[in-house]
Amino acid sequence: MPRLVRVAVLALLLSMIPGTSHAAPPGVVGTAGNLVREVEPRADGIRHVDTKAMIPALKALNVNTYVYPMAGDHHHWDDLHREFLPAAADAGIDVWVLVNAPSQATCCVSRPYEHDYVAWARELATLSKSHPNLIGWTVDDYSFDLQTFTPAYVQQMRAASKAINPSLKFIPIVYYLHFTDAFVAEQAPLLDGVIFPFWDDPVRDTSWSWSLSSQVKQIARRLPYTDVYLMPYAYPLSHAAQKPTVAYVEAVTRKALEHVGTAELAGVVQYKLPYMSRSSGWTRPATDNLARTGNGRLSFVVEADMATRAGMSCTAIRKVGLTSGAARHAVSFWHRDTRGSGDRGGYHVKQLLLNGQVVWQRDVAADPRDEWQKATVDLTSKLAGATSATLQWRLYERIGVSDYRVDASVDDIAVTGLQLSDPGVENAAFWTPALTRTGGPVYCSAQVYHQNYGADLSARVAELYAAGAS
Structure with missing residues (x-):
């Protein structure tokens, strides 16, 4: 059943119940990346993911979803299933796992399964059986690597995952200019959703937000059977002239949540929003002013x-x-x-x-x-x-x-x-x-300019998320 039809049916059913609020069903409100490590290494010499600090900070942001990046070290995988997933479950936070694409190999390789995405699909599905709050996974810059992610290969990934857990979602990152006729015809039927990073294509900036609605509406029309999650850039975008401001991220988030309300989007997931004082980008240097x-x-x-x-x-x-x-x-x-x-x-x-x-x-x-x-x-x-x-x-x-x-x-x-x-x-x-x-x-x-960028932006996004997810 298409996304818009599902929402319409649910709204109709709700309207038939006396005294029931008729607000739109809540969508995904979350953030991706900006893993925070512990201040001191443990006995094994490793500064592990600081789950104890991250979970309260994410709760204060009012997220219901966190996209956990497999940032390169083997211990991120161990920290995920041993500590982060159980703590997130206790806090009521769903988790998606982000894996890097082959084109990112010069900076980032996700371990332990590196570029074997069939293995990632299989192992994440297995992990999700014992941790039900692991509900999805994504590949960063997926649409730049379609020479790897051919329909045949994605079929293998899908088969490996669905054989173990049919409910685990594969939601790769796809950029606006990559929603071609070929992609819609060949790739979309194999995906459980897409994350759409907004950067004012084809200009590539994090200053102008007015093109968002037209791009969202076009993607929603082209992908009526696919959930679309918008990703605002709360963190500097490479090759853009300016860093995102508090007002910009707030405007993009507010508009995106309006599209969640109309079922043209399934949710909003920030890109690396600084949500605690040890997050990268929490403060801005004076030279940014x-x-x-x-x-x-x-x-x-x-x-x-x-x-x-x-x-x-x-x-x-x-x-x-x-x-x-x-x-x-x-x-x-x-x-x-x-x-x-x-x-x-x-x-x-x-x-x-x-x-x-x-x-x-x-x-x-x-x-x-x-x-x-x-x-x-x-x-x-x-x-x-x-x-x-x-x-x-x-x-x-x-x-x-x-x-x-x-x-x-x-x-x-x-x-x-x-x-x-x-x-x-x-x-x-x-x-x-x-x-x-x-x-x-x-x-x-x-x-x-906001010197206290992370604190100021987190407060505004938390308020928007609380309203959008209520």
């Missing part, structure tokens, strides 16, 4: 190796009020460009627009790299008789590029004769709803 003052800035980005076309843009739009009786109306702001090598002019242009008309512009190559510059624009004559106006900060592609990286910043806005909330860009909530993008790889965001 790229604001001129305070913690926040507007950021307009084109990443390296990304092709743009003339006319593409991303814009931060704000309504402003006019101060009654003011003799002068003006806006000033600081701007800075972090860009790739060379000073090629004529491509990326920073602009300020008033009511849709350009009133200031500056080529990103016109100023020294990574130095803040101040701009002041007098708007008095253009606002004669007005009571309100719209300001827009924009990065505009005058000529398309194929590989010309830029991160243009705006900060410390000051206005005269105008009213503008949060001119220092310290609260992403003021700026994020009014960001617009013409399509393509030019994107923008309110980047607000």
